[in-house]
Amino acid sequence: xxxxxxxxxxxxxxxxxxxxxxxxxxxxxxxxxxxxxxxxxxxxxxxxxxxxxxxxxxxxxxxxxxxxxxxxxxxxxxxxxxxxxxxxxxxxxxxxxxxxxxxxxxxxxxx
Amino acid sequence: xxxxxxxxxxxxxxxxxxxxxxxxxxxxxxxxxxxxxxxxxxxxxxxxxxxxxxxxxxxxxxxxxxxxxxxxxxxxxxxxxxxxxxxxxxxxxxxxxxxxxxxxxxxxxxxxxx
Numbered sequence: 001x002x003x004x005x006x007x008x009x010x011x012x013x014x015x016x017x018x019x020x021x022x023x024x025x026x027x028x029x030x031x032x033x034x035x036x037x038x039x040x041x042x043x044x045x046x047x048x049x050x051x052x053x054x055x056x057x058x059x060x061x062x063x064x065x066x067x068x069x070x071x072x073x074x075x076x077x078x079x080x081x082x083x084x085x086x087x088x089x090x091x092x093x094x095x096x097x098x099x100x101x102x103x104x105x106x107x108x109x110x111x
Numbered sequence: 112x113x114x115x116x117x118x119x120x121x122x123x124x125x126x127x128x129x130x131x132x133x134x135x136x137x138x139x140x141x142x143x144x145x146x147x148x149x150x151x152x153x154x155x156x157x158x159x160x161x162x163x164x165x166x167x168x169x170x171x172x173x174x175x176x177x178x179x180x181x182x183x184x185x186x187x188x189x190x191x192x193x194x195x196x197x198x199x200x201x202x203x204x205x206x207x208x209x210x211x212x213x214x215x216x217x218x219x220x221x222x223x224x225x
Contacts, residue, residue, distance in 0.1 A: 004153065031210045043115070043201050043216025044154075051211070089153070093210030101153030 002027045004102035006090050012108045017080055021105045023073040023090030031093040035064050035075050038087040038104065047075070047088075080109045112137050115217035117202050123223045124192040132187040132220050134202030142205045143185040144169075144214065145177065147198040154201065160185055161208060192224045 007022045025033070032051045036044035048057040048064040050073075057064050061078045077084055087104040094100065118133045136143065141162050146154040156169030160179040174196060176188040185204075189196060199221050203214040 041218070043203070043218050045216070046213045049211060049213075095210055097156075097159060097208045097210075099154075099156070099210065099214075101155075103151055103153050 002094065002100050004090055004092055004100050006088075006102040006105050008105060009103075010106040010108070012110060013080055015080060015082055015109050015111050019077050019080060019107065021075045021077075021088050021090075021107070023075070023102060025071050025073070025090070025092045025100075025102075027071075027092040027094055027100055029094055030068065030071075031095050033064075033066055033073050033093070034091045035062070035073075036089040036091060038089055040086070044089055077107075082109050082111060085109045114138065115202055115204055115215050117200075117217035117220050119220060120218070121221045123225060124189075125225060126192060126194065128192050129188070129190050130192065130222075132189070132200055132202075132222070134185045134187065134217060135183050136185075136202075136204040136215070137183065138204060138206075138215065139182060140204035140206050140215075141182070142208045142212075143179065144203040144205075145175070145185070145187045146201045146203065147171065148201060148219075149198050157187065157200075159208075189222075194224050196222065197224045198222060 004025045034049040035047045038044040050066045052068045063076045089104040090102040115136045144159045145157040158177040160166045202217040205212045205214045
């Protein structure tokens with residue numbers, strides 16, 4: 001079954017600290033993997049996208065990694081800010097118009 | 112550009128009522144999508160459109176209808192609302208339907224059916 005599982009479900013960190021969010025997928029065939037950020041009450045916004053041949057991609061303080069062999073991805077946030085408080089959604093693709101969304105990790109950054 | 116806009120932001124319906132969720136985009140994107148997001152679950156595709164006059168079912172189309180008369184607008188119609196349709200609905204658009212193409216999402220409509 002094509003699935004995307006994210007961990008942890010929720011996370012609280014202090015401002016300035018780093019954190020890593022995990023994503024495991026069982027999607028096949030696999031095309032690419034994307035991380036979205038979703039602020040409360042807003043729609044998701046794309047952070048990074050990686051194809052199966054890429055193993056890392058950065059966007060400012062956000063760095064995503066991909067291990068296509070183990071079917072795992074992570075999103076590392078460096079020097080967290082209060083504005084990083086949001087849900088982070090891992091999305092994989094089996095191809096054209098076939099996106100599979102994870103349930104997300106809810107991150108709270110406290111001062 | 113306003114991007115993808117959705118109205119209303121919130122709505123409460125009684126069982127059996129009907130309503131239309133509005134979605135518009137001003138980026139001249141060919142592809143448009145409707146998703147629903149239930150608590151603790153990933154987004155599920157309801158319907159999508161590859162251009163004006165062309166629509167197709169997604170993963171969870173039952174209880175919904177769509178139309179695409181213009182490139183800009185993609186309304187979602189709920190007939191005979193049921194409690195199971197309580198959810199947050201997101202409209203999105205993209206230039207192409209390729210999985211590497213970024214989908215741009217609207218702010219969502221929170222619907223409660225009582």
